[in-house]
Amino acid sequence: MSHTAHIPSHRKPRQRASKSALRAGVAGGFLSTIAVAGAAGPAQAEPVTQTIEMPTITDGLSTAVAASAQATQQVALDLETQASEDAAAEKAAKAAKKAHAEAVRKAEAKKKAEAAAKAEAEAEERAERASRTSERTTLSASSGSSDSGSSASSPSSSSNSSNVSGSAASIVAFAKAQVGDAYVSGGTGPNAWDCSGLVQAAYRTAGIDLPRVSQSQSRAGTQVSLDNLQPGDILYWGGAGSAYHVAIYVGGGEFVGAQNSSTGTVQRSMDYDRPTGAVRVL
Template identity: 60%
Template structure:
């Protein structure tokens, strides 16, 4: 066994390579200074050196600080990129939500308008059905009674001539075509669209709606109708349906989507009143 085996090692720990390099550089600088000072003292004309320079000892790990700075800069760059991406996503989400809200509003408005039209048609059909339970054959009543309400008795009318014939012929030519709300021809009509088109064929201009058409010309009794007269249902000025009297106790009208344009007896659906434009 070695005589020194029991003696613990008193060797100092090794310093890092970077610290040794710094210290070596400092030591070299000091030795160079001393050498220059010695040379100067050997010269007779040189003055003695009376100042001692102490060089600081650098004690820092430069590689660690550089790595930390680089990592911090990379983190800042990633954070800025992430923030920009989040801002872009938020703006896209806001734009998309606004577009969806606008589209939903437009669809809701269209549905409400369509529902209102359907409800108006349903009410009109219900009113006609209610009045249908009280219908009376006006021609039969005229033959069986010589008195009573003159407005409920229709007298025979002479054959249509002139503008009246044009209006009646046009109306009858449309029988069998479709009823479409708002349509004015030529493959489909609503009630006032048909009346307006028939009068236009005779060169006569009428307003578009059933309410306005019930105010046209002058009022006539249902007992004294003539071909070409305008029949209306509802109040005068607030009528919800119109048709054309074609003679013989009959009318032609665009009734509803299920029947289309038909020719019917007045007893089918007794009108509220009539006006004469011719």
């Protein structure tokens, strides 16, 4: 027996003739049916007459669009308002900064001006003292030896301000009441004076209007000797008509005057700073 006699064959068995014929018949019948249907022509379709109503969505859409537009407009308005507020705040900050800088500048300028005025007043005081010293030296040299004894004491010192009456009393009382007030160049009261402003105000209490400046006040009345003074007389330093300082004689060999920014308004003895001359208005 052969070694391969029991090994089955792997070839497919042949199909039977009956099955092949059956399949061929089925296929031919199918193709014949298609051919007959094609020859008969397409069948006429029945027209569709039913109407389908679609839902309306435009109402809801328009409302949504309107709401969206309103919201957008509000957002734009809010942004514009915020921008305006930010701009106003920035402008206010710049204005405040500028105002602060201006205030600082003015304060510094005022401080410098006050310092300059103080220095000028001190310089004027030194110049006045030097001029008065020179004036006294000149007068002493020209007076002669015969007057040297009488000039050492003033006969008018016997006049006591307590015995003054009438207009002179009013003038003296007003002048004494201002002692301690400040000296300010151009001052006319009520708490700060310059020399001629004080004299003018004192005489005004007696109903007398004097010129404003010391040069004119030194020629406002009759020239009198310093040895024959009466309370209320105007003392002056410098020449008559060119005086640089005036004061009021109050009796007892003393005067009241707005001297300078350092001393203010004081009552002093005539020996402190002897005047050049005097005039009597009353």
